[in-house]
Amino acid sequence: MIRRMGSGITPGAEDSAARAYDAIAPVYDEFTAHHDYELWLGNLLPALNHLGLQGTRLLDVGCGTGKSFLPMLDRGWAVTACDVSPAMLAIAQGKARTGARLFTADMRSLPALGDFDLVWALDDAVNYLLTAADLRLALASMGRNLAPRGLLVFDLNTLATYREFFAETSVVERNGTRMTWHGQARTDAVAGSICEAHFEVDGGTVPPHIHRQRHFPESEVRAGLRATRLECLAVFGHGEDAIFQEPLDEARHTKAIYVARAS
Numbered sequence: 001m002i003r004r005m006g007s008g009i010t011p012g013a014e015d016s017a018a019r020a021y022d023a024i025a026p027v028y029d030e031f032t033a034h035h036d037y038e039l040w041l042g043n044l045l046p047a048l049n050h051l052g053l054q055g056t057r058l059l060d061v062g063c064g065t066g067k068s069f070l071p072m073l074d075r076g077w078a079v080t081a082c083d084v085s086p087a088m089l090a091i092a093q094g095k096a097r098t099g100a101r102l103f104t105a106d107m108r109s110l111p112a113l114g115d116f117d118l119v120w121a122l123d124d125a126v127n128y129l130l131t132a133a134d135l136r137l138a139l140a141s142m143g144r145n146l147a148p149r150g151l152l153v154f155d156l157n158t159l160a161t162y163r164e165f166f167a168e169t170s171v172v173e174r175n176g177t178r179m180t181w182h183g184q185a186r187t188d189a190v191a192g193s194i195c196e197a198h199f200e201v202d203g204g205t206v207p208p209h210i211h212r213q214r215h216f217p218e219s220e221v222r223a224g225l226r227a228t229r230l231e232c233l234a235v236f237g238h239g240e241d242a243i244f245q246e247p248l249d250e251a252r253h254t255k256a257i258y259v260a261r262a263s
């Protein structure tokens, strides 16, 4: 069963992400079929173990269709998960078996869902927040659900991603479905930019819609963590190979990975 949690935050950004994901949900798994979670988590989890990860209670925020929590169910974790898009959650529900508790909720206004050893928001969820103030709301809200030594983990797109993937047209064809991502960003997008891509699918099964994201510079994220009493333990960068490196290089890595805990 999916439960609905209330939200008291700015409607604009919530609507924008929920609208985009409600629209893309039927083809999301096809469009992202090349995202290799075993490779990614195979590098992320050892890095988290090294930073003191203990326990097996996961809160997956912005869980989408479940790709970021299903591998954790397979590893024996107890999973609670939420997303702002009911259509994405409905697909996750179909895959979640009995192990996961699912909620419709916005990451900026999460209720007290429990004490979690790991709270994460993986693969682009946090980039849909469009202001530094919303980032702080989300960090505070996710932080409130951490167990005393629990870890908060999230990724953000780097400038390299906005200057390349968000500035290009990418076509993915799978099982006879042709999906087109029309990046609208500038190839010289600057730190803190809001970037858009228009998404469409041939055949009219998915309404054309916009994905709107913001780049968050490391200094702003670190300030947000400090303001919400979270201690930044590490900032990694990685590229398509998912090999975690420090320091983060905005011009070369495609993703930044932040790891924090309650201070």
Ligand SMILES: C[S@@+](CC[C@H](N)C(=O)[O-])C[C@H]1O[C@@H](n2cnc3c(N)ncnc32)[C@H](O)[C@@H]1O
Binding pocket: 014, 017, 018, 021, 061, 062, 063, 064, 065, 066, 067, 068, 082, 083, 084, 085, 088, 105, 106, 107, 108, 121, 122, 123, 124, 125, 126, 128, 129
């Ligand atoms: C690219 S998908 C990734 C989903 C999943 N974590 C995965 O790894 O496949 C990003 C997800 O973040 C969700 N999202 C965006 N903004 C959100 C918000 N403010 N609160 C909760 N979920 C949000 C979207 O609805 C979408 O399902």
